[in-house]
Amino acid sequence: MGVRLPRWLGSADDLPQGMFVHVVSEHIAGVAATVYIACPSCGTKRTLTRDHKIKDGKVTPALACANKACSFLDYVELESWGVPV
Numbered sequence: 244m245g246v247r248l249p250r251w252l253g254s255a256d257d258l259p260q261g262m263f264v265h266v267v268s269e270h271i272a273g274v275a276a277t278v279y280i281a282c283p284s285c286g287t288k289r290t291l292t293r294d295h296k297i298k299d300g301k302v303t304p305a306l307a308c309a310n311k312a313c314s315f316l317d318y319v320e321l322e323s324w325g326v327p328v
């Protein structure tokens with residue numbers, strides 16, 4: 244099981260359903276990188292937390308949707324992870 248999510252190159256605000264975007268932003272304290280994922284089932288956006296690990300694009304543990312009305316729960320793989328944009 245598992246779902247492959249293509250990379251979105253636009254802004255996180257416009258992230259389409261079933262894709263992910265890697266946002267790197269510079270703060271006063273340093274550089275922060277955030278991965279946003281739009282649920283493949285309902286499109287609800289969520290971020291990955293410190294509880295999640297990414298190895299070769301594979302995210303563990305399995306990802307649950309942030310929308311409580313949505314039953315999505317699966318392993319996701321981020322396509323082209325580690326490829327410079």
Ligand SMILES: [Zn+2]
Nearest residue numbers: 282285308313
């Ligand atoms: Zn969902």
